[in-house]
Amino acid sequence: MENRTASALADGDVLEILEIQRDFFATGKTQELDFRRRLLLNLQKMLRENETALLDAVYKDLGKPYQESYLVELYPLYSEIKLALRNLGRWNAPKTVLTPLVLMPAVSRVYRKPMGNVLVFSTWNYPVQLSLLPLVSSIAAGNCTIIKLPENSSHTTALLCKLIDSYFDREYIAAVTDSFDTLHALRKGRFDLVFYTGGPLVAKIISKAAAEKLTPILLELGGKSPCIVDKTANLKLAAKRIVFGKALASGQTCVAPDYLFVDSQIKDKLIGYIKYYSEKFYTDKPHKNRYYPKIINSLHFERLRSYLDDGDIIIGGEVNEAENKISLTLMENIKKGSKLYTEEIFGPILPVFEYNNINTVIRFLSRRPTPLALYLFTTNRALRNKVISTLSFGNGCINDTVMQLANPHLPFGGIGLSGTGRYHGKSGFLSFSTECSIMHSPAHIDNGWLRYPPFNNDVSLMRILTRFFT
C-alpha cells in the first residue's frame, strides 16, 4: 500500500494501520540493521529537537520540574538508545551452538528474529519514558510498532502523537490514542507481540484479548513494593533515599516504596531524618511548592485524600485541592480494613509499620503477592543475603530506592501480579525478538544412516551410540 495511504489514516483506524505495517514488515526492510540504526538515530533526534516541549508537556500533566523530568523521562531514553546503537550488531548476530557428534558435520545456529508487528500500551505516570523505552527495544529488534498512548497525560500524549507522526512513517511506527479501537484491532487483527504497562484491571482485559489469538504478551504492572529499614542501616542515607524515591512523581511511580517496615529501635530517629529531608527537598509546604509534582487528576487526588483518614499522620498530610497536590505523608496505626493494606497507593503516602524481629517481616512478605520492587536498608550482610534469597520480587535496591531503573544493564519487570517478562537494554531487545534455531546440513554428505527405514527390532547399536555419543 502507498505511504500516503498510511499517513492519511485517522488515529482510530488501528486495524488498518496494522495491516499497512504488516505489509511493510513483509518487505524485510526492518531486518536491515542500518534501517534500525537510522530509526534509533531519528528517535534520538526527535528527543533532542523537542526537549523543552516535552519537559513542558510533562510539567503540564504532572507538575514534574524540568530537572526531575530530564532525569526520569529523557535520560533513560538517551542512554537506552546509545546502548542499543552500540550493541545492536552483537545482540543480533547469529550464535553458533554445539552440534552432537551423531549430527556432524552439520552446523547449528540460533538466529535472532524480530517478533513482527508489535502493539505497545503505555501509561501516564512517566508518559515519555514509558511510551518510548519499549519503542527503542522494538526498533532495535526489527519490529513495526503501534504505540497506544495514555489518555490521562493528555498534553504529553498530544505532543508525542504529533512528533511520532512527523518523525516516523506510519508504515512502521504509529502512535494512536483510542483505547476502544486499539482493543478492537487486538481482537480482530494479528499482532505478534503485545507489551502493556499499566494497572492489573486493564491488564486482564488486554491479556484476555491477546489470549484469544495466543498472542505473546509482556505485562509491566505495579503493586505494593515494601521498604525495610534495619537497625544497622545508615539512617540519614536511608531517610534521604526514601524521600527521594517516594516523592519522585509524587509517589506515582510503579517502583516507589509503597510501605515502610522499620526496626522499632530506630523508628523515631529515621522519621526525624525523613522529616528533615522532606523539608530540605520540598520546603515545609510541599503541597504549595511549584517544583513538587502533582497528582494526575482529581479522581486519583480524591482517592489519595481519602486515605488520609485511615490512620494517624506523622509527617505531612496537607493537601492543595486547586493544584491536586498532597504533601509527602507518613502515617501509622492504619485502620483495619483500610485500602492502604491492600491497594497499591501510587501517591505520596507512606504507611509505617515497626517491627522487633525481622523474621516476622520476612514471614509476612513471603505470604504477600510478589511485589514489583523491594528495598532494604542495612549494613548487615547476612540479612541482605537472607532477604534476597528468601523473598520473591522483580527488582530492587540495597541501601537505595528506585535507582535500579537507572541501569539499563539490569533487566526490569515483575512476577505474577506485578507483571511478566523483562525489558531495558539487552533484555528489552531479547523480549522484543525471538530465537530461530537452524541446523545447516551440508548437501554433499549424508551421514544419517541410522535414521532411515527400513527399521527392525535390533536396538543394540542405538544403545551404544546413545551411551557414548550423546
Ligand code: NAD
Ligand atoms: P492506564 O489507565 O493509563 O492504562 C494503561 C494503558 O491502557 C493506557 O494506554 C490506557 O489508555 C489503556 N487502556 C485503559 N483501558 C483500556 C481498555 N479498556 N482497552 C484498551 N486500552 C485501555 O493505567 P493505570 O492503570 O492508571 O496505570 C497505573 C498502573 O501502572 C499502576 O499500577 C502502576 O504501578 C503501573 N505501572 C507500571 C509500570 C512498570 O513499568 N511496571 C510503570 C508505570 C506504571
